[in-house]
Amino acid sequence: MDEQARIMQALGGVSLAGHSIQGGMALPPPHGHDGIDDGRKQDIGDILHQIMTITDQSLDEAQAKKHGLNCHRMKPALFSVLCEIKEKTGLSIRGAQEEDPPDPQLMRLDNMLLAEGVSGPEKGGGSAAAAAAAAASGGASDNSIEHSDYRAKLTQIRQIYHTELEKYEQACNEFTTHVMNLLREQSRTRPISPKEIERMVGIIHRKFSSIQMQLKQSTCEAVMILRSRFLDARRKRRNFSKQATEILNEYFYSHLSNPYPSEEAKEELAKKCSITVSQGVGSTITVSQVSNWFGNKRIRYKKNIGKFQEEANLYAAKTAVTAAHAVAAAVQNSQTNSPTTPNSGFQMKDEEFQLDSAESKNTLLTNMFTGSSGSFNLPNSGDMFLSMQSLNGDSYQGAQVGANVQSQVDTLRHVISQTAGYSEALGGNTMYSPHGLDANGGWHDTTTPSAVISPTEGPGSVHSDTSN
DNA sequence: ATGAATGATTAAAC
DNA sequence: GTTTAATCATTCAT
Numbered sequence: 001m002d003e004q005a006r007i008m009q010a011l012g013g014v015s016l017a018g019h020s021i022q023g024g025m026a027l028p029p030p031h032g033h034d035g036i037d038d039g040r041k042q043d044i045g046d047i048l049h050q051i052m053t054i055t056d057q058s059l060d061e062a063q064a065k066k067h068g069l070n071c072h073r074m075k076p077a078l079f080s081v082l083c084e085i086k087e088k089t090g091l092s093i094r095g096a097q098e099e100d101p102p103d104p105q106l107m108r109l110d111n112m113l114l115a116e117g118v119s120g121p122e123k124g125g126g127s128a129a130a131a132a133a134a135a136a137s138g139g140a141s142d143n144s145i146e147h148s149d150y151r152a153k154l155t156q157i158r159q160i161y162h163t164e165l166e167k168y169e170q171a172c173n174e175f176t177t178h179v180m181n182l183l184r185e186q187s188r189t190r191p192i193s194p195k196e197i198e199r200m201v202g203i204i205h206r207k208f209s210s211i212q213m214q215l216k217q218s219t220c221e222a223v224m225i226l227r228s229r230f231l232d233a234r235r236k237r238r239n240f241s242k243q244a245t246e247i248l249n250e251y252f253y254s255h256l257s258n259p260y261p262s263e264e265a266k267e268e269l270a271k272k273c274s275i276t277v278s279q280g281v282g283s284t285i286t287v288s289q290v291s292n293w294f295g296n297k298r299i300r301y302k303k304n305i306g307k308f309q310e311e312a313n314l315y316a317a318k319t320a321v322t323a324a325h326a327v328a329a330a331v332q333n334s335q336t337n338s339p340t341t342p343n344s345g346f347q348m349k350d351e352e353f354q355l356d357s358a359e360s361k362n363t364l365l366t367n368m369f370t371g372s373s374g375s376f377n378l379p380n381s382g383d384m385f386l387s388m389q390s391l392n393g394d395s396y397q398g399a400q401v402g403a404n405v406q407s408q409v410d411t412l413r414h415v416i417s418q419t420a421g422y423s424e425a426l427g428g429n430t431m432y433s434p435h436g437l438d439a440n441g442g443w444h445d446t447t448t449p450s451a452v453i454s455p456t457e458g459p460g461s462v463h464s465d466t467s468n
Numbered sequence: 469a470t471g472a473a474t475g476a477t478t479a480a481a482c
Numbered sequence: 483g484t485t486t487a488a489t490c491a492t493t494c495a496t
Contacts, residue, residue: 237475237492260485291484292476299486300474 043074069189083191106209109216116223118158154223161219165212172208176201240293244273244285248293252301253315258443259298266290298443 050065069075113119183197240248251269252259261269266287274284301308
């Protein structure tokens with residue numbers, strides 16, 4: 001009967017997933033031993049000794065001894081004596097220790113695991129299914145794509161938790177069965193009431209549930225760590241790629257008078273930024289990230305305009321090239337083409353000037369406006385600004401090119417105004433307020449005349465709907 | 469190591 | 483819902 005051996009092994013210590021059950025698991029000593037006077041009868045002493053040591057014997061030995069024990073002539077007498085003693089000592093389970101009070105900490109852990117979706121009903125199948133589902137719905141919701149990684153990891157934890165829990169449960173049942181068998185067997189040689197067995201089972205279950213609590217505890221910890229690492233995105237903040245920042249800055253400085261991109265514009269910016277960065281490790285940039293960026297940018301720009309002047313000039317000049325080119329194209333177009341078909345001229349590919357004239361025009365414009373020496377003062381910046389405005393508002397009113405150019409007017413305006421105030425700002429006086437910012441520091445509503453919606457856009461531009 | 473830059477979060481206001 | 487202002491936490495540059 002190898003069951004005996006297995007019980008012995010089980011009693012020696014149960015090892016589960018690294019946790020070993022030690023101490024407290026041993027069977028309680030048979031009751032009433034200390035009630036017997038020493039050396040009452042040699043036979044009894046022998047039998048007791050055999051009972052005590054039977055578990056140490058090998059299988060065959062034990063089998064033989066047990067047989068001998070059961071056939072011993074004194075056995076019935078000893079049994080009744082043991083029964084009597086046991087009754088007298090009255091150790092027969094008092095109160096059965098009431099039902100274990102629900103441990104508040106255990107309840108807390110249970111609740112948390114349930115709330116985290118670790119111990120609750122399985123939703124979404126396996127980890128792969130969950131991840132796939134998250135990825136599938138990613139296009140619709142930013143949340144799920146952001147948290148798909150988190151969910152995958154959570155499912156992992158959940159799986160580990162469940163398998164471990166099952167293992168514990170199984171081991172607990174196995175162990176209980178073994179102990180019960182052992183006790184039943186022993187009940188033939190010593191008196192054991194069903195109550196006692198019940199109590200033993202209770203003890204075993206308590207031991208195992210304390211181990212389960214450890215498991216729950218560590219699972220909770222794991223979930224907490226996961227939470228803090230994944231849900232708090234600040235922990236894994238990555239800087240945007242150079243290109244993405246450039247795109248965002250371009251938009252910002254070319255819409256300086258009203259740097260509040262519409263939802264649509266944000267989406268487009270996010271798409272653009274994501275495309276340009278798609279190859280790299282850099283995460284795709286979401287609409288909410290664009291919103292964050294603009295929020296940060298606005299407040300930081302406003303807070304310390306001086307610090308952003310260089311950058312502003314850079315981007316303003318950069319887009320000013322586009323604007324200038326657009327204007328030039330428009331002018332040329334209006335001169336050479338029929339005003340009724342301005343589009344054909346305006347849609348002239350940007351690659352042209354980006355290839356052959358971007359460099360020269362860029363430096364030209366930059367030098368012209370900002371003055372490479374840094375001391376160049378634009379005496380008639382206001383005139384230039386006005387001329388620009390009239391260019392846009394009057395000469396081409398009604399023509400769609402004017403609408404398109406409008407979005408660049410901010411840029412030119414900015415370059416001009418920034419240039420005008422450049423030395424002052426560098427001197428530490430940041431009192432000067434650039435166009436688009438009112439005295440209170442708010443972006444006033446520059447009433448852009450019907451020009452905000454541009455039906456024809458250059459390849460590099462983002463749909464700019466400044467209404468709203 | 470240290471401070472600046474920067475993306476994200478938060479509360480409060482609209 | 484969005485925006486502002488303050489703040490946090492990380493990354494980058496020195």
